[in-house]
Amino acid sequence: MRKLSLFTGCLIPNRYPGIEKATMLVLERIGIKCSELKEAACCPAPGIYRSFDKITWLTLASRNLVLAEEKGTDILTICNGCFSSLMDANNILKTDAGLRNEVNAHLQKIGKEYRGTIEVRHIIEFLYTDIGVKELGDAIEKPLEIRAAVHYGCHLLKPTRERKLGSAECPVFFDELVETTGAKSVPYEGKTSCCGAGGGVRSAMLETSFNMTEYKLDRIIKAGVDCIIDACPFCHLQYDAGQIELEKSGKDYDIPVLHFTQLLGLALGFTPDEVGLHLNEIVNLKFEEKIAQIQNGIKTENYFFNRR
Incomplete structure (x- = not known):
């Protein structure tokens, strides 16, 4: 199992910190190690940036992806919007060399480069596919x-x-x-x-x-x-x-x-x-x-x- 970094997004730390606390408690209880993704920014919101400026969306999202790449971890999200924005950006940049080069030209200005070496997970699909219903049920x-x-x-x-x-x-x-x-x-x-x-x-x-x-x-x-x-x-x-x-x-x-x-x-x-x-x-x-x-x-x- 690959190492994980928790991406909390914006809303959880600002409005619902209890969700973050519960997430860390349950992951530790079932034996899953997950560290903080430090210096992460907004995913950014898929319904706004992506709709109006694709390159800005991809650049902002890719910076978060690069933070996880530098740590050698996959990203674990606990938000559907963050999951959508980061997963879709990751998939696009992995498969479209032209967009990847354009985004990396922006990232180069802050000394970073997207390589496409990680995956983006949602805690629901992670628990369902990697842990499994039976094993999770046994922990209850x-x-x-x-x-x-x-x-x-x-x-x-x-x-x-x-x-x-x-x-x-x-x-x-x-x-x-x-x-x-x-x-x-x-x-x-x-x-x-x-x-x-x-x-x-x-x-x-x-x-x-x-x-x-x-x-x-x-x-x-x-x-x-x-x-x-x-x-x-x-x-x-x-x-x-x-x-x-x-x-x-x-x-x-x-x-x-x-x-x-x-x-x-x-x-x-x-x-x-x-x-x-x-x-x-x-x-x-x-x-x-x-x-x-x-x-x-x-x-x-x-x-x-x-x-x-």
Whole structure:
């Protein structure tokens, strides 16, 4: 197994440091060594830079790739957008000599050169393909008898020719990982639709963005779940802070939102505070009490939310 450097991106250290903490806790617990990628910058955001200036996007992304090349490690991301930007840039630069030369001309000004010697991984596909469902399941100490709404997010699945993780319409790999924790992945309408955050929608069309989030949350509530599980801090922000925004129009959700590493941390025996749930906008104490009961071997009701 190749060495790994963790790429946290921008949003996690600034808004959701609990996700980073949970990630390092669970990786250490399951025996995966992962170091910090120092001096890394924005990935940069695929929905903005890539859309308007391809060379600037590739140059900024390649600088991050070079930092990992210099360390001799692959990059491990915990964000769908970072995964998309860095993986796609890496694949393009490996296969297009003209673009690679143009980008290296810019990198030369800061004494760096892209060589194409590393891979970019997302923690979900890394755990699924390199660790495996069975081995991860064997590591679980506190099986979580909860119902979860799994949100894949767009950039984890598409484009399928790059991701190579199966169907983008009916994916299963993330659900299988979630169920290693003892949680049940509950089907719901619109499961693979966008949360409303990506592609510049949140930045340019905020009302449309929250309409998309409301559509998802209404159907998640209807399915009867304890929490939402995501794999991306931008999706996490949209569901977490988005609930606060939707309260202004009379909505009342109060659904806990967890990154997968936080869910895995709970199933490995870490407390809600240890995996950073208290740092979310939505802090549901009843959910945390239920987790504590499960971790202490107390039987709980089937699910907490079934209000619509």
